[in-house]
Each structure stands twice: as structure tokens, then as C-alpha cells.
Amino acid sequence: MNYDQARWTDDDERYEPLLSEKHTAEADLDDAPLPDELTRDSLELPDLSEPELARHYTRLSEMNYGVDSGPYPLGSCTMKYNPKFTEDVAAIEAGAVHPDRSPESVQGNLELLYDLQDYLGRIGGMDAVTLQPPAGAAGEFTGVLVAKAYHEHNGDERSEIIVPESAHGTNFASAALAGFDVVSLPGGDDGRVDLDALESALSDETALLMLTNPNTLGLFERDIEEISEMVHDAGGLLYYDGANLNALLGRARPGDMGFDIMHYNVHKTFATPHGGGGPGAGPVGVVGELAPFLPKPQVEKRDGTYDLFDPEHSIGKVHGSLGNWLVLVKAYAYIARLGDPGLADASAKAVLNANYLASQIEYEVPYGPFHHEFVASAGDQDAADVAKRMLDYGVHPPTTKWPEIVGEALMTEPTEIENKTTLDQLADAFNAVADEDQDALAAAPERTAARRIDQTGAARNLRLSWQALDDE
Amino acid sequence: MSGHHTPQGSPFAPHTATDTEAMLDAVGVETEAELFDIPDSVRFDGEFGIEPRSERAIRAEVAQTVEKNDDLVELLGRGHYSHYVPSLVDHLSLRSEFLTSYTQYQPEVTQGFLQALFEYQSLLVELTGLGVANCSMYDAATALGEAATLADRLRQTSGTRVLVPEQLADGRREVLANYVGGTDLVVEAYPMDDGNVDVEALGNALDDEAVMVYAENPTVRGCVEESLETVGDLAHDNDALFCLGSDPVSLALLQEPASVGADVVVGAAAVLGLPTSYGMGMGLFATREEYVRQVPGRLVGASTDDTGRRTYTLTLQTREQHIRRERATSNICTNQAWVALRAAIHAASLGPDGLADLATEAVTDAQELADRVTEVVGVKAPVHDRHHVREFVARTDQPAPAVAADLEDEGYAVHVLGEHQIQLNANALAEGEVDEFVDALAEVAR
Numbered sequence: 001m002n003y004d005q006a007r008w009t010d011d012d013e014r015y016e017p018l019l020s021e022k023h024t025a026e027a028d029l030d031d032a033p034l035p036d037e038l039t040r041d042s043l044e045l046p047d048l049s050e051p052e053l054a055r056h057y058t059r060l061s062e063m064n065y066g067v068d069s070g071p072y073p074l075g076s077c078t079m080k081y082n083p084k085f086t087e088d089v090a091a092i093e094a095g096a097v098h099p100d101r102s103p104e105s106v107q108g109n110l111e112l113l114y115d116l117q118d119y120l121g122r123i124g125g126m127d128a129v130t131l132q133p134p135a136g137a138a139g140e141f142t143g144v145l146v147a148k149a150y151h152e153h154n155g156d157e158r159s160e161i162i163v164p165e166s167a168h169g170t171n172f173a174s175a176a177l178a179g180f181d182v183v184s185l186p187g188g189d190d191g192r193v194d195l196d197a198l199e200s201a202l203s204d205e206t207a208l209l210m211l212t213n214p215n216t217l218g219l220f221e222r223d224i225e226e227i228s229e230m231v232h233d234a235g236g237l238l239y240y241d242g243a244n245l246n247a248l249l250g251r252a253r254p255g256d257m258g259f260d261i262m263h264y265n266v267h268k269t270f271a272t273p274h275g276g277g278g279p280g281a282g283p284v285g286v287v288g289e290l291a292p293f294l295p296k297p298q299v300e301k302r303d304g305t306y307d308l309f310d311p312e313h314s315i316g317k318v319h320g321s322l323g324n325w326l327v328l329v330k331a332y333a334y335i336a337r338l339g340d341p342g343l344a345d346a347s348a349k350a351v352l353n354a355n356y357l358a359s360q361i362e363y364e365v366p367y368g369p370f371h372h373e374f375v376a377s378a379g380d381q382d383a384a385d386v387a388k389r390m391l392d393y394g395v396h397p398p399t400t401k402w403p404e405i406v407g408e409a410l411m412t413e414p415t416e417i418e419n420k421t422t423l424d425q426l427a428d429a430f431n432a433v434a435d436e437d438q439d440a441l442a443a444a445p446e447r448t449a450a451r452r453i454d455q456t457g458a459a460r461n462l463r464l465s466w467q468a469l470d471d472e
Numbered sequence: 473m474s475g476h477h478t479p480q481g482s483p484f485a486p487h488t489a490t491d492t493e494a495m496l497d498a499v500g501v502e503t504e505a506e507l508f509d510i511p512d513s514v515r516f517d518g519e520f521g522i523e524p525r526s527e528r529a530i531r532a533e534v535a536q537t538v539e540k541n542d543d544l545v546e547l548l549g550r551g552h553y554s555h556y557v558p559s560l561v562d563h564l565s566l567r568s569e570f571l572t573s574y575t576q577y578q579p580e581v582t583q584g585f586l587q588a589l590f591e592y593q594s595l596l597v598e599l600t601g602l603g604v605a606n607c608s609m610y611d612a613a614t615a616l617g618e619a620a621t622l623a624d625r626l627r628q629t630s631g632t633r634v635l636v637p638e639q640l641a642d643g644r645r646e647v648l649a650n651y652v653g654g655t656d657l658v659v660e661a662y663p664m665d666d667g668n669v670d671v672e673a674l675g676n677a678l679d680d681e682a683v684m685v686y687a688e689n690p691t692v693r694g695c696v697e698e699s700l701e702t703v704g705d706l707a708h709d710n711d712a713l714f715c716l717g718s719d720p721v722s723l724a725l726l727q728e729p730a731s732v733g734a735d736v737v738v739g740a741a742a743v744l745g746l747p748t749s750y751g752m753g754m755g756l757f758a759t760r761e762e763y764v765r766q767v768p769g770r771l772v773g774a775s776t777d778d779t780g781r782r783t784y785t786l787t788l789q790t791r792e793q794h795i796r797r798e799r800a801t802s803n804i805c806t807n808q809a810w811v812a813l814r815a816a817i818h819a820a821s822l823g824p825d826g827l828a829d830l831a832t833e834a835v836t837d838a839q840e841l842a843d844r845v846t847e848v849v850g851v852k853a854p855v856h857d858r859h860h861v862r863e864f865v866a867r868t869d870q871p872a873p874a875v876a877a878d879l880e881d882e883g884y885a886v887h888v889l890g891e892h893q894i895q896l897n898a899n900a901l902a903e904g905e906v907d908e909f910v911d912a913l914a915e916v917a918r
Contacts, residue, residue, distance in 0.1 A: 276570055351508065
């Protein structure tokens with residue numbers, strides 16, 4: 001299976017023209033119902049008919065690659081299939097209400113949110129869940145704020161958060177956003193947390209250890225119970241980054257491993273579409289002791305009626321409303337569709353797929369045994385070039401050059417949705433590129449809508465709008 | 473049965489028994505369970521107790537659940553608005569090449585989405601007059617929080633004060649407090665005067681300790697702000713950043729932010745592209761070109777490819793968390809890109825006159841409804857002697873909570889602001905609904 005991506009070219013200078021290059025017009029603001037000094041002077045915008053727009057965006061979509069186009073094994077992003085029916089469930093109009101409605105008048109929405117909180121709590125082994133954080137990083141920020149509030153409530157101000165070097169960049173950034181000093185934890189020789197290093201990093205300043213499990217190499221932190229004990233003995237809390245939860249559904253739960261706080265990436269684990277960069281949702285689960293610190297409001301059920309309440313020591317709000325409602329509905333629908341057996345099977349097949357693919361490729365794949373993902377090394381080749389060349393074999397490449405613990409990393413997560421044939425195609429793509437020389441790599445990609453793009457030039461000569469292009 | 477997946481498996485895992493067998497064999501294990509390198513002591517052998525259901529059953533179930541919501545006509549606003557979203561927006565944005573893709577780490581194969589985001593950025597550049605707009609924040613509240621951390625990074629002084637209007641949506645105030653919680657910034661409220669900034673009080677409150685002044689146009693109460701230039705001058709005289717809150721529909725008509733000295737514009741960009749979706753939104757974030765290296769979130773820039781044609785790519789990624797980690801300009805990764813796509817399609821389908829008309833109607837609707845409800849015995853509107861966009865505050869002789877509760881019984885949802893104040897979003901009423909609403913208000917307000 002291979003493909004040539006659609007390529008719409010206007011001339012030698014450009015592909016599909018910008019909206020602004022097709023037709024623009026000035027708005028007629030003369031009859032504005034406001035005094036002149038309170039209105040703008042002019043407004044020039046694209047002015048196109050519906051058929052013209054339909055064609056414009058259809059062409060753009062054809063020059064875009066999604067999970068529905070082909071394999072998309074982007075490590076740590078869990079690009080699984082987004083079931084179509086979840087869109088229809090989210091589109092049910094009765095749920096599209098204003099966020100300031102009284103709780104009595106939106107019992108249906110609150111019931112769904114309550115049930116989703118309940119599902120997520122069971123899946124993660126957590127006692128209470130907030131659905132407010134609108135993305136994984138927002139979930140991390142929420143969890144960090146909860147930890148901060150908890151320590152402060154106990155009269156115990158702590159200034160540090162420990163993050164393994166191989167963690168997602170958001171962990172560091174979320175900890176910093178909340179005002180903590182970040183202590184970077186070097187990895188052990190086996191790619192897992194080095195307990196001696198952890199021991200030296202821990203102190204009475206340690207507020208939190210943020211951990212991804214399985215980690216970004218796809219390895220389960222086997223010493224998790226000892227890690228948990230060490231962190232708790234030091235008076236810290238343990239945070240679970242849910243980015244890799246798709247490896248564990250029905251096999252292990254963060255709550256049972258000693259984690260106090262976790263976030264769920266519903267756009268990863270629970271199949272809501274990634275939308276070209278978002279929206280996602282990053283619900284946060286906590287153990288009972290931390291529930292009073294969750295964002296406000298929380299959904300509760302009393303005598304069959306749903307209500308909103310502010311937890312006693314709430315950190316306040318992390319989103320202007322209750323979060324990304326449409327995404328949460330889709331996640332609910334997905335979880336309901338799979339249920340216990342489907343969720344467990346999703347993880348089983350995701351782990352099987354990653355291990356099978358790892359066994360079929362010629363690049364070195366250090367460490368192991370793997371769960372949902374593995375990190376291969378492109379060796380002497382530049383991983384970025386490898387990725388570009390893989391595009392010519394009809395697949396989206398893995399995440400590249402990260403985690404840095406593996407040289408020229410190719411971080412690969414096929415998810416459970418690929419069948420053996422597709423995994424073989426992916427392996428063929430890896431293996432074909434592994435045998436190619438630098439010239440072939442440097443010339444890639446050839447079959448995509450655009451050829452190799454000058455990234456440096458984009459940053460050096462910044463043009464971030466069509467107005468900037470016009471100024472040239 | 474097609475032979476795909478076990479009857480009890482995921483319907484979205486396509487493995488046949490034969491393939492599973494072959495794959496296990498290739499890996500060198502006999503069962504999937506052996507692949508999990510998890511100590512026995514933390515293995516989960518319980519059940520979630522979640523019953524799998526069919527697609528059809530779930531659609532029926534969720535419909536039944538959300539239809540328990542009361543079917544109310546919502547005169548609610550305060551940052552969340554439902555402008556009619558044309559069918560075109562759904563049909564194009566739901567094309568699965570868009571919907572099922574992710575962040576454009578490989579620009580050669582994701583030109584389509586990149587161009588759409590570049591166009592979204594450009595629309596905001598036109599509306600704000602500022603040189604840079606990012607690809608989206610989560611919502612207006614988090615965009616405001618990001619603006620404050622931007623001010624923190626840019627500040628020239630030892631100052632710590634962020635000044636915001638006393639009349640501000642709770643969500644924005646509280647999210648802002650959390651975003652500045654990791655800095656030494658302190659959020660303070662300045663007074664309002666009849667629905668607008670009290671410029672004298674703001675002037676007195678400002679000193680060289682201020683790092684950011686935030687104002688809104690329209691305000692949370694729907695008032696058009698009449699002193700923006702003065703607010704901007706006051707901020708700049710004290711070396712503070714001027715951050716303005718607005719939305720893309722209002723911006724089509726109201727003063728261009730750049731023309732009144734705004735350094736940053738934040739706001740609810742999902743007023744285009746999404747109906748009210750129980751609070752799901754998208755944050756607008758635009759700023760001056762000189763601050764581009766301090767912008768949070770993703771930016772799409774133009775470049776060229778090996779054929780020499782113009783292309784688009786994510787740029788200045790060294791600002792971002794995946795490269796800069798704890799020194800990143802923000803922790804944001806996943807954003808609201810798909811909502812940005814929808815907003816751009818919506819704006820493009822309206823065109824300049826359509827967008828300006830929407831803003832114009834928002835002004836005239838508010839005026840007309842205020843004129844009607846002030847005729848009602850026991851109601852005076854608007855409370856503030858200002859121009860309004862979409863919504864306004866009304867005074868009720870009867871206690872406002874009782875009026876609102878009675879209106880809810882009549883099928884209308886309104887905001888309660890104080891003991892005798894309600895807020896009404898006129899723009900939410902469809903043609904022909906005004907008379908009925910005014911009649912209902914007359915019933916409950918006397």
C-alpha cells in the first residue's frame with residue numbers, strides 16, 4: 001500500500017492559494033449603529049461564495065493526513081481510530097447548553113459528566129475525578145496545583161517537583177508554571193527510574209514526583225511500589241502522567257500502584273479525535289485525601305439529583321467553564337462502547353502491536369520489554385530524515401529525536417487499531433529506509449503534497465499572516 | 473461475525489485469531505498477558521463494571537440523558553454566545569483528514585491544516601490589527617492567564633501588579649489567579665463607573681509597580697467601552713502592558729485593538745465556529761510582533777519547499793514545552809486547533825459584510841430589547857447608560873433571584889447579578905421570540 005498525496009498547485013509559486021488571494025472585500029461600516037469614535041475604520045476580509053469555500057477546504061483536507069488516511073504511529077500521542085458514532089453522540093443538540101445554566105435545568109449534562117467521572121475513577125483506581133482540565137498539560141497543571149494546595153494546607157511549603165529526564169516536556173513546563181523548581185532525574189541504565197538517583201533527589205522540599213508509566217520508552221517502572229514508598233516517606237506525593245495509559249487498561253491501575261494524582265488524556269486513551277492539534281481533555285483523578293482540593297465546581301449526586309458544589313479547599317478554576325464538553329461526551333461514548341472487555345482488549349492489542357512491530361524492524365530497538373510503544377534508533381541516519389523518507393512509503397512517521405536517551409530516536413506507537421498487514425507495511429517502510437543512503441533521505445519526501453520544507457527559513461524570515469506576506 | 477476480533481474485544485482492534493497467533497509467535501510469547509511486564513502485586517484483576525453497549529444503544533442512551541435538560545430559551549451570555557453556525561462549517565471541518573490528524577510535526581504531509589491555521593491567524597491579525605496571533609488557547613480565561621505570564625516575562629520593572637476590572641466573569645478571574653500563582657504577580661481589581669472603566673480610579677491605582685492592565689470591549693456586562701485609548705495611555709505611561717479582552721464578532725465593528733494601543737488581545741474566539749457547548753470554547757491570543765518570541769502556544773509561519781513553492785510550517789518551536797521544557801513560554805501542547813479551523817471557515821463564510829452584520833445586529837438587538845423591557849412594569853433597562861453589544865443589565869424591582877426563577881419556570885434562562893439585577897442576552901432570541909419573552913417578563917416582574 002502506498003499513496004501519492006493530492007497536490008493542488010496554482011503555479012510555480014504556490015499550492016492552493018490563500019483565501020485572501022482569491023477574493024477580498026471591505027466591509028461596509030458606514031451604517032454602524034454606534035458613534036464613529038467607537039467603531040473601527042475599516043475591515044478587509046476574504047469574500048467568497050459557499051461553493052468556492054467548499055472547494056478550498058476540501059483541497060486543503062486532501063493535502064492533510066489523518067488516522068483515517070493511514071498508519072499514524074506517532075509515539076506518545078496514541079493516534080487511534082476515532083469512532084464515527086461518537087461525533088453523532090456529541091452533536092445531540094440538547095446537550096449544547098450555556099455553561100451558566102442552573103444545575104436543576106441541566107440534569108442531563110450533569111448526569112453524563114457524573115457518570116464519566118465514575119468511569120474514569122474506576123479505570124484509574126481513583127476516588128474523585130475532575131473533568132475540567134481541557135488538555136493533558138492542563139491536567140498536569142491542575143494536579144500540580146492540587147499537590148501545592150495540599151502541602152500548604154498542611155503547613156508544609158515545598159518548592160521542588162522531580163521529573164525524570166525522559167518525561168514529556170509538558171511535565172517540566174506545568175511544574176514551572178505553578179512556580180516550582182524542577183529537579184530533573186537522570187534515568188538508570190535499564191531506561192527506568194534509578195532508585196539511587198531518586199534517593200538523592202528526594203528531600204523535604206519534594207512536593208511531587210511526576211511519572212509516566214509505562215515510561216516514554218514503553219517500559220513499565222517495575223519498582224513502582226518502592227518508588228511510591230520513597231516519595232511518600234519523604235513527604236511528597238506521586239503524580240501519574242496518563243499519556244501512556246493505553247498500555248494498562250484492565251491490567252493495572254495508577255491508584256493501585258500508589259499514585260495520588262493522575263490525569264487522563266481522553267484524546268489518546270479514549271479515542272476522541274486529535275483535531276489537528278486539539279481539542280483534547282485532561283481529566284484529573286485523585287485519592288480521597290486530595291478530593292477537597294479539586295477545581296470547582298464538582299458534580300455530585302444526591303438522592304438521584306445532580307448538583308454542582310465547590311470542594312472545601314478547592315484550588316479554584318483551571319478553565320473558564322467545565323472543560324471541553326464535546327470531547328468529554330465522545331470519551332463517554334467510547335468507554336461505553338468498549339466496556340470492560342473492550343478496554344482490556346484495546347490495551348492487549350496495543351501492546352501486542354508494538355511488540356510485533358518492534359520485532360519486525362531492522363533498526364536497533366534498545367531496552368524492553370515494551371508495552372504500547374518502543375523507541376528505535378536510526379543509528380547513523382538522521383531521525384528527521386528517516387521520518388521524511390517514511391512519508392514516501394505511505395505511512396506517517398514516528399515521533400523523532402525524542403526521548404533523547406536513545407540516539408536518533410524513532411518513538412513508535414502503532415496503537416491497537418492496526419492489523420498485521422498494516423504493521424507489516426510499517427515494518428517494510430522502516431526497513432526500506434534503513435537501507436537507503438543519505439541522498440535518498442535528503443531528497444525526501446517526494447510523494448507528499450509539499451516537498452521538503454525549509455524550517456530554518458520559516459523561523460529566520462518570520463511571516464505569520466497573509467498580511468506579512470503582502471508586506472514583502 | 474467477520475472473524476475480526478474476539479466477540480468480547482474492542483470493535484476497533486481488527487485482529488483475526490490467525491493474525492494474533494502469528495504475531496504472538498513472532499514476538500515469542502504464547503499469550504498477550506505475558507507481554508505485560510507488571511509485578512503481580514500491582515496487577516489489576518478486578519473489574520471496572522462497565523458494560524459494553526452497542527453504538528445504537530449508546531446513541532439512544534445519551535440522547536435520553538441530555539434530553540433531561542430543560543428546554544429553555546437562553547438569554548445567557550457573559551462570554552459564551554451562540555451565533556448560528558452554517559452547515560458548511562460542520563461538513564468541512566468534519567472531513568476526517570482534518571479531524572483525525574494531530575499537531576503538524578510533519579508539515580509536508582499536513583499542509584492543509586497548516587494553511588487553515590495560517591489563515592485563522594491572519595483573520596485575527598486583520599481583526600485585532602496586531603502582528604501576531606497564535607493557533608489557539610483553550611478558552612478566553614486561560615488566554616487571559618497566558619497574557620499575564622507574558623507580561624511577567626516582558627516586564628522591565630520590579631512591579632508585580634496586574635489590574636483587572638472589578639466586573640469580570642468569575643471563570644476568568646479564577647483562572648487568572650491560578651496562572652499567576654507561580655509568579656510573584658498579584659491580581660487587583662479596579663473600579664468601574666457605570667459599566668465602563670473608571671479611568672480616574674484606574675489612574676490613581678496605577679503606578680510603576682503595574683505590569684499589566686486588563687480591560688474588555690465589550691465588557692462582561694455587554695457595554696461598549698468608551699475610554700480604551702485613555703486606558704491604553706495610562707497603562708503605557710506606567711510601563712504596563714495593555715491587554716484587551718474581546719471576541720471576533722465584536723471586533724468586526726468595535727475599535728480596532730491596535731488603534732487604541734492594545735499590546736495583547738485575548739478573548740472567546742469560539743463565538744465563531746461553535747454554538748455554546750456547555751462551556752467548551754477557544755481562546756484568542758494576539759500580540760505585537762515585537763513580543764513574538766514570548767508568545768505561548770503554536771505558531772504557523774510561511775516558508776518554501778524544495779520546489780520553491782510557498783508552504784506552511786509550525787515555527788519558533790523553541791518557545792514550546794517539548795523543546796524548552798521548564799523554560800517554555802507555556803505548558804500548552806494540545807490546543808483547540810479544530811475549533812480554530814471551524815472559526816476560520818465560519819468567518820470566511822460570513823465574509824466582511826456578514827461578520828459586520830452579525831456585530832451590528834448584536835448592537836441593535838440589545839438596544840431594541842432594552843427598549844422593550846424597560847417598558848415592563850418593575851423593570852428598568854439598561855442599567856448602564858452605554859451602548860451595548862448583545863446583552864445588557866436590567867434592574868428589577870422584585871428580587872432578581874425570584875424573577876430569574878420565575879422566568880425559568882416560563883422557559884427562560886437569565887443571569888442574576890445582584891439582589892435586583894439580571895443580565896439579558898438579546899442576541900440569543902430568534903426573530904419572533906422577543907414578544908413572548910417580554911410578555912413572560914411582564915408576568916413575573918411586577
